[in-house]
Amino acid sequence: MRIYPAKPIKAYFYATCLVDMFDPEAGLDAITLLEQQGIEVIFIEKQTCCGQPAYSSGYDKEAKQVAQSQMDLFTENWPVVVLSGSCGGMMHHHYRRLFKDDENQAHVDAFCDRVFEMTEFLVNVCRVKLNDKGESTSVVMHTSCAARREMNVHVTATQLLTQLDNVEIREQAYESECCGFGGTFAVRHPNISQAMVEDKTRHLSDTQASEFVSADWGCLLNINGALEYQGKPMRGRHLASFLLERTGGK
Amino acid sequence: MSQSNNGVHIQELAPEHFHDQAKAALADPQLRQNFRGAMDYLQDKRKTAFSNPAEEKHIRDLSEAIRQRCLSKLPDLLEQLETNCTNNGIQVHWAQNAEEANAIIAAISQRHNAKSIVKGKSMVSEEIELNHEMAKLGIECLESDMGEYIVQLDGDKPSHIIMPAIHKNKQEVSDTFEKNLDNFTPTLDVDELIQTGRSRLRQKFHDADIGLSGVNFAVAETGTLCLVENEGNGRMCTTVPNVHIAITGIEKVVEFLTDVPPLYSALTRSATGQAITTYFNMISSPRRDGELDGPEEVHLVLLDNGRSQAFRDEEMRKTLQCIRCGACMNHCPVYTRIGGHAYGTVYPGPIGKIISPHMMGLEKTKDLITASSLCGACGEVCPVRIPIPEMLQRLRNEAKNPPKPDMPAMRGQEAAASKAESLAMKGFAFAASHPSIYHMGTWSATKMKALMPSNLGPWTQCRTAPKPASKTLHQLIKARKQGEKS
DSSP, X not given: OOOOOOOOSEEEEEOOHHHHHHOHHHHHHHHHHHHHTTOEEXXXXXXXXXXXXXXXXXXXXXXXXXXXXXXXXXXXXXXXXXXXXXXXXXXXXXXXXXTTTOTTHHHXXXXXXXXXXXXXXXXXXXXXXXXXXXXXXXXXXXXXHIIIIISOOHHHHHHHHHTOTTEEEEOOTTTTSXXXXXXXXXXXXXXXXXXXXXXXXXXXXXXXXXXXXXXXXXXXXXXXXXXXXXXXXXXXXXXXXXXXXXXXXX | OOEETTTEEGGGOOGGGHHHHHHHHHTOHHHHHHHHHHHHHHHHHHHHXXXXXXXXXXXXXXXXXXXXXXXXXXXXXXXXXHHHHHHHTEEEEEESSHHHHHHHHHHHHHHTTOOEEEEOOOHHHHHTXXXXXXXXXXOEEEEOSHHHHHHXXXXXXXXXXXXXXXXXXXXXXXXXHHHHSTTOOOOOOHHHHHHHHHHHHHHHHHHOSEEEEOOSEEETTTTEEEEEEXXXXXXXXXXXXXXXXXXXXXXXXXXXXXXXXXXXXXXXXXXXXXXXXSEEEEEOSSOOTTOSSSOSEEEEEEEOTTHHHHHTSTTGGGGGGOOOOOHHHHTOHHHHHHTTGGGOSSXXXXXXXXXXXXXXXXXXXXXXXXXXXXXXXXXXXXXXXOOHHHHHHHHHHHXXXXXXXXXXXXXXXXXTXXXXXXXXXXXXXXXXXXXXXXXXXXXXXXXXXXXXXXXXXXXXXXXXXXXXXXXXXXXXXHHHHXXXXX
């Protein structure tokens, strides 16, 4: 179990490359949520990508180069809040493995220690109390595998939804099962990935929830793409946008 | 001979054909239904067996620590095991590979003029293709584990390490019996099917010249071989025939007798959700003077077959912690959908992906190590906490790159190296560590999104193409800051 620090005055925000490209509004929404907690959010413009595409494809050397370039950007001892469990897992856990026995190891460990996924930061560091101002609705959430199994933040994401009084949370069948994204896995093994995402979209649709949210854009790219391909009306959006909308922040 | 997975001939399954085998399995609705149903059942059983999270944690802590301690002393423990087994009258043999193991078993068989070997369940015997090799010498191997028996009748192969015939439903088992057994009336009554198998097997134990089994735990301090089973066939194989041959991988040794209970508990709960199995056998010697039963000779064959390659590397050594419970495959979203045959390896599923490269080399297994979304469901249930996703990451790196300067090469090192991909990854790494170049790229992607092709090959076979936003977050934040200033 992780030990969380007191709420800081400032925090770095790591948007992730997918949010930057595909859902920048979710990035702005998350920044607003953090600012509402009285935190000064620092967005380092030189940030790019955590390096996961190289890492999971077997290119440790290249991943390490990217990791080093990202860590170099966050020089002050503020927390780094990441808008994805998957990139959070990369920066909180896998950077350590990449730099094991490296001369920089202690420095890397110190960086990894201050990486937080957004929902765990809101719940366990900010102790956020959300005030639901929306109409009554139902929501189904998909949690990424890294968020669940590397970061253990499916718990905090659910806690945030539970704080919303007018939101009924629907649970899909096989909730903890992977959606079939896995980065390059989806294109290296397209048939297996297809079988997985088709099951996932069916289980999500079967809940008949009005809203579908996730805190990971990798999964959303995969699941939304499949939902659209199948002609289904359901679309997922980032949890940060949903939370901000419910609390009247936009 | 059986056909599996939509016409792929069962004997031709190989990891090199993983893509085709997986595709065929995915297109077989009966197979997928059989696996999904069976895996759901086994997941529930495990969950019930570990209903107390604190107890689960305790058992896994203990099991992981025991396995790591024993592996850290592996060479010494193996020597101790040999000494103590020998003192007990068990004859110990060392085999570096499948060929040597088969030669040892063949020599023992020929010395006894054996015509038949009755087998308890042993994955290591599958690993060395014992049945096939003995058949060449005119020695018949008879499977006595019910699942293995069904699979053997049908000329099929195991699709799971604990439940070899899990890919067949009761109708398919009845069909197999009808095709292969005299005087069998088709039935869907599971008890009746089991009784049919048991009664046919009974005579075989008495007729066989040699009994062969695997080993779950080999205890170094006492020279004891432990065998975990539910059907009693293991006990029959190891006590009825005059000669007993046990075969196991070198990693199965444990230091103390007290190491066994926690590992046994972790194994049965993780595998089938049982608190304890119906039979637990401890074999410590051949028949002694004055004893009424038991074999007159007991042999132990210790097989390496690539395990020492995993052992020499501190990180990959964790692969050898495995106690073969099968929980990783029961919880794997890939295994659940394609079943065991598609992997084309003796050990399928997540553990198969990380152990097979050591046994067969990376050339043959390079598609297996990428066939994972790294979801981590396997590592989450592993009773000895093998970090399977990390092992996969490591193997992917070894398959793409030359060995590190101070490391010996793995078998098949660099087998998946691709100049084009390597160049692309170098390009990615360069761009991602040079923000101005990177942001030029994302900026153009948003500007030229109309040019995004709607056909992105494998991605768009079941999804629409991703649509970049009209402005990146970097642009929006710049605009936001300018808005604040004005």
